[in-house]
Amino acid sequence: xxxxxxxxxxxxxxxHEGGRAAWTRxxxxxxxxxxxxxxxxxxxxRDGPWFGAVPTLTAAAGVTDRLRLGTLVTSPNFRHPVTxxxxxxxxxxxxxxxxxxxxxxxxxxxxxxxxGQEPWTPRERADRFAEFVPLLDRLLxxxxxxxxxxxxxxxxxxxxxxxxxxxxxxxxxxxxxPRGMRLAARFGQAWVxxxxxxLFENGTPEQSIQAIRGQAERLDDICAEVGRDMTGLDRVLxxxxxxxxxxxxxxxxxxxxxxxxxxELGFTEIVxxxxxxxxxxxxxxxxxxxIAMEAPAQLR
Numbered sequence: 001x002x003x004x005x006x007x008x009x010x011x012x013x014x015x016h017e018g019g020r021a022a023w024t025r026x027x028x029x030x031x032x033x034x035x036x037x038x039x040x041x042x043x044x045x046r047d048g049p050w051f052g053a054v055p056t057l058t059a060a061a062g063v064t065d066r067l068r069l070g071t072l073v074t075s076p077n078f079r080h081p082v083t084x085x086x087x088x089x090x091x092x093x094x095x096x097x098x099x100x101x102x103x104x105x106x107x108x109x110x111x112x113x114x115x116g117q118e119p120w121t122p123r124e125r126a127d128r129f130a131e132f133v134p135l136l137d138r139l140l141x142x143x144x145x146x147x148x149x150x151x152x153x154x155x156x157x158x159x160x161x162x163x164x165x166x167x168x169x170x171x172x173x174x175x176x177x178p179r180g181m182r183l184a185a186r187f188g189q190a191w192v193x194x195x196x197x198x199l200f201e202n203g204t205p206e207q208s209i210q211a212i213r214g215q216a217e218r219l220d221d222i223c224a225e226v227g228r229d230m231t232g233l234d235r236v237l238x239x240x241x242x243x244x245x246x247x248x249x250x251x252x253x254x255x256x257x258x259x260x261x262x263x264e265l266g267f268t269e270i271v272x273x274x275x276x277x278x279x280x281x282x283x284x285x286x287x288x289x290x291i292a293m294e295a296p297a298q299l300r
Contacts, residue, residue: 002296002299002300003259003263003267003268003269003270003296003299003300004032004033004268004269004270004296005030005031005032005259005269005270005272005291005292005295005296005299006031006032006033006034006035006068006236006269006270006271006272007026007031007033007034007035007271007272007273007274007292008034008035008036008037008072008238008271008272008273008274009022009023009026009034009035009036009274010036010037010042010045010273010274010276010281011036011037011050011051011052011053011056012045012048012049012050012051012276013049014049014051015051015056015059019051019056019059020059020063022274023059023060023063023064023067024063024064026064026067026274027064027065027066027067029289029292029293030292030293030296031067031292032068032269033067033068033069033070033100033269033271034060034064034067034068034069034070035069035070035071035072035100035102035271036053036056036057036070036071036072037053037071037072037073038053038054038071038072038073038074038075038079038102039053039109039110039111040078040110040111040114041110041111041114042109042110043109044279044280045279046110053071053074054087054088054091057069057070057071057091057095057099058090058091058094058095061091061094061095061096061098062094064098066098067098068098068099068100069091069095069098069099069100070099070100070101070102070172071100071101071102071103072102072172072174072192072238072271073102073103073104073172073174073192074101074102074103074104075103075104075105075106075107075111075129076105076106076125076128076129076132076151077106077107077111077112077114078111078114078115079132080152081132081135081136081139081152081154082139082152082154082157084136085136085139085140085157085159086159088101088140088163088169089140089159089161089162089163092163092164092165092169093161093163093164095164096164097163097164097165097169099165099169100169100170100171100172100189100190101169101170101171101172102172102174102192103132103133103136103171103172103173103174104129104173104174104175104180104192105125105126105128105129105174105175105180106120106125106129107125126177126179126180127150127151128151128152129179129180129183130179130183131149131150131151131152132151132152133171133173133183133187134186134187135147135149135152135154137168137171137187139154139157139159140159140162140163140168140169141162141163141167141168142159142162143158143159143160143162144156144157144158144159145157145159170188170189170190171187171188171189171190172188172189172190172191172192172234172236173187173188173190173191173192174191174192174193174194174238175191175192175193176193176196176215178218178222181218181219181222182222182226184219184233185219185222185223185225185226185228185233186226186228188233189232189233189234190233190234190235190236190268190269191219191233191234191235191236192236192237192238193212193215193235193236193237193238194237194238194239194240194241194242195208195211195212195237195241195242196208196211196212196215196242197241199211199242199243200241200242200243202243203242203243204243205242205243205244207243208242208243208244209261209262209265212237212242212262212265213265216235216265216266219233219235234268234269235265235266235267235268235269236267236268236269236270236271237262237267237269237270237271238271239258239270239271239272239273240272240273240280240281244258245280246280246281246282246283248272249272249275249283249284249287249288249291250283250284250287251287252287252290252291252294252295252298255272255291255295256295256298256299259295259299260299263299272288272291274288275288
């Protein structure tokens, strides 16, 4: 399988002031999928414009035809499975079945307390995620769902007519720990990693490769434990959070080398951030477009 190249477009620009143009250009450049972050605010962008993921993806669906669309990632931090399922079914319908749900356990950032709650511990985030994913799977696959759990409930929640994609839209499950990886093995059509966050500041690219290899091997073991055919589980690397940082976007050759080394680990999709000036995702636009148009052919 050829390595797919995708992008993530942060929702920080007004739709008619550059927002729309990025999504239409992503399709023109041939990206497989264009994702966006599903946050209420995020890191250094907190005090500036930031728009909602689902309305942004809905607008993007209306101005593109072939480009797949998705979140990278949605989390339980401010989402409930019942309401999220209704939005996703609507988005999948509007897009003609082009939606992928990237989903993760969430973190301790601004979203963790925006609804007035105390931040959840890592254990509680994992517990909620373990309940969130199976319930969302049912809500997107069944006409009517009732459920009573420790964290989430549903009472005769109707989701007719369901997703365009059957039996439901695909899940790309972000996980580095064993519990999350089991959810990826059981419910995911793809597994997502950003690498080992402990190596971001002071690690080396080679250490990162070794850490990611270890993650992939753990996933293999878990798939074997649960009886999951590993060939049906895509592997997605979201770049920008390894010690390489934005180095792979400095030239076509640098990117092909970076992507090729991760393809050898079994990755089927590499996701790069759409350039944002004066940010951690700054990159030369011409080089970025050259990578989008030429790198996939060199990585077949």
